[in-house]
Amino acid sequence: TLLLLTVNVSVFLLSGMWLDRLIICYQAVEDQLKICGHKRDADVFELFLSQKELTEVIDLSRFKKLKYLWLHHNKLHGITFLTRNYCLTELYLNNNAIFEIEGLHYLPSLHILLLHHNELTSIDATVKELKGMLNLKTLSLYQNPLCQYNLYRLYVIYHLPGIELLDRNQVTEKERRSMITIFNHKKAHVIQSIAFRGKVDASWNPKSSFKKKAAQRVPSDFAFANNIDKTLFDDPEDAVFVRSMKRSTMAITSLNWETVPTREEKYLEGKETKPAQMLTITLR
Template identity: 85%
Template sequence: MTWDPSVQAFRRTTSPARAPGSALESSRRAVEDQLKICGHKRDADVFELFLSQKELTDVIDLSRFKNLKYLWLHHNKLHGITFLTRNYCLTELYLNNNAIIEIEGLHCLPSLHTLQLQHNELTNMDATVKELTGMLHLKTLSLYQNPFCQYNLYRLYIIHHLPGIELLDRKQVTEKERRSMITIFNPKKAHIVQSIAFGRKVDASWDPQSFQQNPAQRVPSDFAFEDNVDKTVFDDPEDAVFVRSMKRSLMAFTFLSWDTVPKREEKYLGEKGTDPAQMLTVTLR
């Protein structure tokens, strides 16, 4: 048998073109098999699809399943998500253990409540967060074992940009993490939060810089201030206590002075005048 270079060239040029079609055909067969197993005859009756461990590299458009709520696609070989465009009812999506490098298209899923994306190839944390920002109902999110998870403050960064998340990487989001997130990524808001108590804001007209104090000492570079916002150092501890106390909020309690309210007998005998009852206000810092 003689070697024909034109035949070899034809095979090399046509084999890549068949690859996308074969991938879509494989996913089509997987979808049809699931429909047969579940006995669905109408697309409107499909609420869940189990397509995991099918060696899928691409998936056909699933927009025909308008009522789809649960979709399992984990343990495949997916690289992107472009097949979920009109599945507005989808609430749970499992995409873990794939080879996904970007999640463009997920913003079209406003009802998504649970998203599993662990064990993928996501490297752009900003693009990932931007795609998930508009999901107001997203409560459970898993992103661990992705390349960008190695960054410092990764967890607090996700909590900061997605404040609605309650369970991140199988761990409950705590109030301490939310406070730390505000302190790191929004120090101005942290200062305002610390100056508020009992619904009363501290008097902003008082300027701490106008307080007479001794020259500040030099502080070592590795000195830890912890959660303190004001890092001014005082020679006299009493001065620091005074400045701190003046930043506290004011609490005001208003109540009726019952001494000014005449009793029944006093009303009858007319021993007290008809002046209106007085209100007393006590202010504490």
Template identity: 50%
Template sequence: MAAAASAISYADKFTVYCQAVEKQLKICGFKRNVDVLVLYLAGQGLRSIPSLSRFHRLRYLWINNNKIQDLTFLMKNYCLTELYLNNNELTDISGALKHLRVLQILFLHNNQLKNLGKTVKELKGMISLQTLNLFDNPLAQDPDYRLYVIYSLPSVQLLDRKSVTQRERESAFHLYNRERSCVVQSIAFGKRVNAPLETTVGSSRCIQPARRLMMPSGCEFGNHTNKVPFENPEDAVLLRAMTRSLMEFSSVDWNKVATCQERQLENKVEEPHEKLTVQFR
């Protein structure tokens, strides 16, 4: 009896899904699956959706305001650029979205996502992602949630309906890139000193904050032409470390270096040879 009830329940869900899809295809006038670029399935009471692989050119998908708990139906939709999954019952998105490399807009707010690290890891491959909503999820209660997302997903420009500022990017860098901060402290304008890198024990995300770079207005990373002075010399060191590398080459005149036989025959102490050292930035 239980198996029969389950089969009926699945049939009902599949019927609801098919009806919603067919309705949208009719409204948009699509006759072939390959022509489907937009699909609106919001507010249909859907708990699960069969694979959407037949719409392999799908670019815009609304599945918000349903009861979706699983996203495996998206595994073949590589062309998606906008995806609206807000107001569902998602608890984990691991392995479901990382293939969406061209996605630009992703709404995941008002779900039940709890693990911030796993969620952000899934989104790291989205190099085109510009707009992201994660608010009204348990993971958003983390004290450093916003800075962690900004640091991990540098392409995002609008996070939770709020623009990402340059000051936030700088704060995120110094809060989570502890290793780079330690390296910067060991640099002294062209001279390298031996300074061990510090390691952090515990969570890979909970790192002690480093000093925040107070960058003059208008000066951005990678801008070699901007000569705005810094109030703190250490800030200049940091900017230089981010934008340039130092190479050093040393050589001697081997024509003036005696061979082993010459040293044995002359039987005298060899004088130190002049070494030429050149540095490039």
């Protein structure tokens, strides 16, 4: 009986603490509504709830047209309170203690999401939650444990191709090409084949080891200086002439317009005209 009583008291105390936290958040929301002069929930487009020492947030689904929500610099651990705010476009959750973001996939209109300085550890779970957000363009995840992953940035860019600004840095075309090469070998192979007008080898396996070509060995008696013509000339002009004759030849051929008869010469004089000649100029 004593043990049961202790458990009930503990549950009651925890419930009381949780209720107190919700009351604090409710009061913060009401204060913001008074400051902004909103009397109807339908008129609320933005809420400033940053730096309120909040650990819990009340359900905000009553604000159907909420677009901008500031919750940074609090002590939040999760964001399950956002389930029906479909119009939300900007969400600032940086500088909290969030370790999971379950519930963000309910926000299809989200355009900006700041989650830096939190406790997110699983990059797979984070990316999975954000995959369906097609309108997301700006994302910040730095200063989270998941950033220690070696290919963290390329991994996020690959799974969230719509992202244009990641961790305050613009996503470049070079990064997009790199992430395809690393995470999608087949697509990279097809792109390279198309670029060089080659035929795609269907049997190509990116996991197979590459065969190294045998390097051609240089003959032991090979000497670079021995392959150079060392003939000496008394006159430097002779040396220049011999060297110029060894250069490659470039020929330019065009029609010699002086041999083409004019209209008067061809029809009026009645003389036999010779065929036009070609003029060739050879350069070294």
